Amino acid sequence: MNDNRAIISINNLTKTFGDVVVAVDNVTIDIIEGEFFALLGPSGCGKTTLLRMLAGFENPNEGRILIDGQDMVGIQPNRRPVNMVFQSYAVFPHMTVAENVGYGLKVDGVNMAEARPRITEALSLVQLDGYEDRMPDQLSGGQRQRVALARALIKKPKVLLLDEPLSALDAKLREQMQLELVRLQQSVGITFVIVTHDQDEALSMADRIAVMEDGRVRQLAPPSELYEFPNCRFVADFIGKTNLFKATTRGTEGSNVILEIKGLGEVAIPFKGQAENDISIAIRPEKVRLSGTEPSGDAIKISGKVIQVAYYGDESHILLENPTGVVITANVPNDSREAQGRIVEGDDMWISWSAADTLVLTE
Amino acid sequence: MKAMKDAPLKKKRYGKLVNPLDYTRKGWMQTLLGINFFFLYFPIVALVAFSFNDSKRNIVWKGFTFKYYIKAYNNEALHSSFMNSITVASISTVVSTLLGTMLGLALYRYRFPFKPAYEGFAHLPIMIPEICMGIAMLVFFSLINMPLSLFTITVSHIAFTIPFVAVVIRARMSGFDTSYEEVSYDLGASQWQTFWNVTFPYLRPGVVAGALLAFTLSIDDFVITFFTAGIGSTTLPIKIYSMLRFSVTPEVNAASTVLIVLTLTLTILAMTIQARANKR
Numbered sequence: 326m327n328d329n330r331a332i333i334s335i336n337n338l339t340k341t342f343g344d345v346v347v348a349v350d351n352v353t354i355d356i357i358e359g360e361f362f363a364l365l366g367p368s369g370c371g372k373t374t375l376l377r378m379l380a381g382f383e384n385p386n387e388g389r390i391l392i393d394g395q396d397m398v399g400i401q402p403n404r405r406p407v408n409m410v411f412q413s414y415a416v417f418p419h420m421t422v423a424e425n426v427g428y429g430l431k432v433d434g435v436n437m438a439e440a441r442p443r444i445t446e447a448l449s450l451v452q453l454d455g456y457e458d459r460m461p462d463q464l465s466g467g468q469r470q471r472v473a474l475a476r477a478l479i480k481k482p483k484v485l486l487l488d489e490p491l492s493a494l495d496a497k498l499r500e501q502m503q504l505e506l507v508r509l510q511q512s513v514g515i516t517f518v519i520v521t522h523d524q525d526e527a528l529s530m531a532d533r534i535a536v537m538e539d540g541r542v543r544q545l546a547p548p549s550e551l552y553e554f555p556n557c558r559f560v561a562d563f564i565g566k567t568n569l570f571k572a573t574t575r576g577t578e579g580s581n582v583i584l585e586i587k588g589l590g591e592v593a594i595p596f597k598g599q600a601e602n603d604i605s606i607a608i609r610p611e612k613v614r615l616s617g618t619e620p621s622g623d624a625i626k627i628s629g630k631v632i633q634v635a636y637y638g639d640e641s642h643i644l645l646e647n648p649t650g651v652v653i654t655a656n657v658p659n660d661s662r663e664a665q666g667r668i669v670e671g672d673d674m675w676i677s678w679s680a681a682d683t684l685v686l687t688e
Numbered sequence: 689m690k691a692m693k694d695a696p697l698k699k700k701r702y703g704k705l706v707n708p709l710d711y712t713r714k715g716w717m718q719t720l721l722g723i724n725f726f727f728l729y730f731p732i733v734a735l736v737a738f739s740f741n742d743s744k745r746n747i748v749w750k751g752f753t754f755k756y757y758i759k760a761y762n763n764e765a766l767h768s769s770f771m772n773s774i775t776v777a778s779i780s781t782v783v784s785t786l787l788g789t790m791l792g793l794a795l796y797r798y799r800f801p802f803k804p805a806y807e808g809f810a811h812l813p814i815m816i817p818e819i820c821m822g823i824a825m826l827v828f829f830s831l832i833n834m835p836l837s838l839f840t841i842t843v844s845h846i847a848f849t850i851p852f853v854a855v856v857i858r859a860r861m862s863g864f865d866t867s868y869e870e871v872s873y874d875l876g877a878s879q880w881q882t883f884w885n886v887t888f889p890y891l892r893p894g895v896v897a898g899a900l901l902a903f904t905l906s907i908d909d910f911v912i913t914f915f916t917a918g919i920g921s922t923t924l925p926i927k928i929y930s931m932l933r934f935s936v937t938p939e940v941n942a943a944s945t946v947l948i949v950l951t952l953t954l955t956i957l958a959m960t961i962q963a964r965a966n967k968r
Contacts, residue, residue: 382870402873409874415867419889429875432885473871480875 331355338388348374350540363531371540408477409486416461423457429480447475487519557688588649596685607684610656626677739941756938769927777906780845785899788853796861813848822915836918845906853898860894893965900958
């Protein structure tokens with residue numbers, strides 16, 4: 326990242342459709358030059374609308390977009406220094422791979438002699454060497470996507486926009502393309518902005534992620550911060566799996582806040598912010614320990630019966646219910662072949678976790 | 689009978705088992721279809737067959753000949769009416785394909801006030817009886833004091849073939865993914881470049897099919913042409929009709945056969961082009 330210069334500045338951007346639908350609601354984001362940025366959220370959260378405003382296919386009702394310091398108001402998509410890879414790839418079916426990739430050069434009036442080597446170069450960038458004369462209907466879905474990528478990258482955009490680029494691929498190929506997109510982004514050094522609803526995709530690829538809900542950005546942070554320190558219930562719940570409990574504030578004690586959790590009793594958890602009455606605590610299911618006897622020490626603990634064991638191969642998810650009806654999930658790694666079957670439904674067990682791993686969520 | 693005796697078990701006979709939607713495989717259905725096709729196509733087959741009949745009358749088969757085709761070809765009036773038909777059909781096809789394509793595209797792409805009403809009016813000529821269309825045209829031309837000629841026929845043909853072209857274009861566009869156009873803009877193309885590089889190549893089979901449809905509709909149109917034709921502006925269908933009033937000679941058969949072959953060829957061409965485009 327080159328000295329944190331913002332390549333895209335989104336200021337108070339709002340987009341409404343008709344009078345009722347607010348797709349993007351007062352969004353302010355700075356995207357830094359050279360980073361891999363992800364817009365993450367459930368469908369209908371406004372992430373695609375935001376991306377289409379960056380590309381110029383939608384006009385904002387309010388706010389500004391600066392790309393490389395230039396105000397984008399009234400600038401048509403064909404004059405913007407960004408290129409987009411569409412969800413459907415939209416590889417022109419009546420053109421060969423080379424014609425597709427060279428399309429952006431052709432409309433710019435670049436002559437064939439100059440375009441040829443650049444097409445070859447762009448195709449080798451996406452590992453499609455020698456595919457120049459194929460027709461799109463002879464390509465697989467993954468290859469079509471590479472063509473779409475090469476077609477956008479050949480224009481050397483300041484920012485590459487990707488709209489759900491991996492959603493049409495099968496699971497294995499998707500994983501492979503995630504790694505390849507990161508490699509590609511690092512080798513070309515262009516800022517990538519990707520829209521996705523898949524948290525794994527965002528976490529594994531992006532340098533920073535903006536989590537969106539109902540047109541607003543709920544949290545903007547690097548992946549690990551987003552996962553370990555979500556700032557609200559929505560983010561904690563949307564990113565990964567989490568055990569959420571409603572709590573009531575009972576007071577403070579040094580740097581700890583004393584909370585009463587229904588069915589769990591009072592616990593002291595380190596917390597810096599302002600504790601209000603409407604508060605929740607969250608604990609990730611892989612950060613809890615499962616034991617047959619009461620754990621010693623001052624960990625937060627809960628005992629109950631195992632009500633369900635879900636086997637996922639690499640790990641098992643164990644649901645425990647305590648006598649007051651509180652249900653908590655623990656993810657247990659199946660770290661040996663014999664691990665499976667060690668815990669069965671109906672077992673009486675303890676779940677415990679350290680106060681330091683507990684998240685306190687005020688929103 | 690012998691085989692029956694040899695069979696160890698008496699099998700209960702079911703009718704041939706037919707899948708629910710395969711009813712065309714039932715015998716009675718095939719017979720019915722055969723009768724239908726016979727009544728539909730026998731007159732046409734007879735017409736074509738008797739155009740090769742070496743007799744002045746269309747009743748008894750006397751022998752094979754091409755002489756009525758030559759006679760029809762040398763018939764000055766028939767020949768000139770045929771050329772009139774070709775002229776009218778060609779001009780009206782070019783104009784109505786152009787206008788119909790634009791209409792189809794506009795109806796596909798844009799939203800504007802009163803669009804449903806406009807759409808209804810635009811497609812009206814497909815539904816209103818041809819005779820009404822013909823009379824309306826005639827009244828209109830006499831209202832503006834325009835003498836009936838090949839020009840008025842052409843104008844009428846353009847008017848009634850436009851919606852057919854527009855319908856074909858719209859059907860073609862309904863399968864179009866608009867992100868193709870967005871990609872093109874995004875890559876720096878202007879709207880004009882996008883239309884010719886991306887939209888039109890997709891649209892082309894529809895344009896060709898629409899044009900062929902317009903041509904076949906125009907070349908064999910009788911009713912509307914009858915009302916809008918003036919003296920000396922006779923087209924082939926009108927000419928054939930007027931020849932019939934004297935007597936049904938094999939010459940008429942020959943001229944009709946030419947018309948059938950022409951329209952049939954163009955229709956098949958239009959259908960194959962559309963089918964091939966849809967397969968992509």
